[in-house]
Amino acid sequence: MGIIKDADKEAIKKELAGLTGPVKLINFTQELECQYCKETNQIVREVSELSNKITFETYNFIADKEMVGSLKIDKIPATIVMGSDDRGIRFYGVPSGYEFISLLEAIRMVSSGNSGLPQQSKEILGKLKKPLHLQVFVTPT
Amino acid sequence: MVIADMVEATEFPHLAIKYQLMGVPKTVINEELHIEGAIPERMLIQRIAEKYA
Numbered sequence: 001m002g003i004i005k006d007a008d009k010e011a012i013k014k015e016l017a018g019l020t021g022p023v024k025l026i027n028f029t030q031e032l033e034c035q036y037c038k039e040t041n042q043i044v045r046e047v048s049e050l051s052n053k054i055t056f057e058t059y060n061f062i063a064d065k066e067m068v069g070s071l072k073i074d075k076i077p078a079t080i081v082m083g084s085d086d087r088g089i090r091f092y093g094v095p096s097g098y099e100f101i102s103l104l105e106a107i108r109m110v111s112s113g114n115s116g117l118p119q120q121s122k123e124i125l126g127k128l129k130k131p132l133h134l135q136v137f138v139t140p141t
Numbered sequence: 142m143v144i145a146d147m148v149e150a151t152e153f154p155h156l157a158i159k160y161q162l163m164g165v166p167k168t169v170i171n172e173e174l175h176i177e178g179a180i181p182e183r184m185l186i187q188r189i190a191e192k193y194a
Contacts, residue, residue: 036152072144075153088142093149102147121186125143127194130171134145137160137167 003039004046015104016051019111021083023054028068028078030061036094040077043095047103053111081106083113096140 004012027044029037041058048056059067061076071080079091081103087110095103109115115122125132150157150165160169168176168185174192176185 088144090144090146092146093152095147096149099147099149117182121182124186124190124194128143128189129193132143132189132193133171134143135148135156135160135169136146137148137150137157137162137165137169139150139165 002046003043009046009050012047012104013050016054016107019051019053019108021053021111021113023107023111024057024082025054025107026057026059026071026080026082028059028061028073028076030076034076037077040079040094044079047107054107079103081110083110094140099138
């Protein structure tokens with residue numbers, strides 16, 4: 001049984017119709033001790049099925065240690081939105097409510113290869129002296 | 142490199158405690174720079190530039 005309603009699927013399909021570049025959605029999950037792992041995996045899978053530009057991969061947080069290590073995942077459920085390269089975009093927890101919109105936005109952004117940031121911001125970010133790790137805390141809306 | 146996480150706080154209570162989460166949204170940068178609430182993009186970049194550029 002699908003999580004995303006059919007009517008919503010149609011709307012999302014339209015949202016994603018303009019995708020140009022390929023997007024990979026990678027979900028890290030595990031069987032036990034993870035309240036929303038199964039649901040998150042299914043939601044992300046369903047989104048990936050709504051565009052032929054999106055591919056979907058699932059990895060196990062315990063078994064697939066190499067992937068966990070190389071993508072620096074430290075908690076689950078985790079969903080990465082990437083193009084051919086890692087763009088540093090991570091969703092930890094179930095992407096529900098407003099965060100679902102953020103997920104679609106991230107997909108569009110990665111696909112176009114353009115963050116939409118003003119040029120000045122891009123220049124400042126280009127001058128960073130060390131890696132930046134931003135964590136934005138949200139609650140389900 | 143920039144890594145940006147969306148973290149659904151109710152699923153990770155240990156982080157809510159670690160970062161003393163009183164309300165959302167809250168942005169924590171490099172474990173040390175805390176920004177409460179939603180701020181304009183320009184302001185976020187400014188705060189980042191002050192400390193890290």
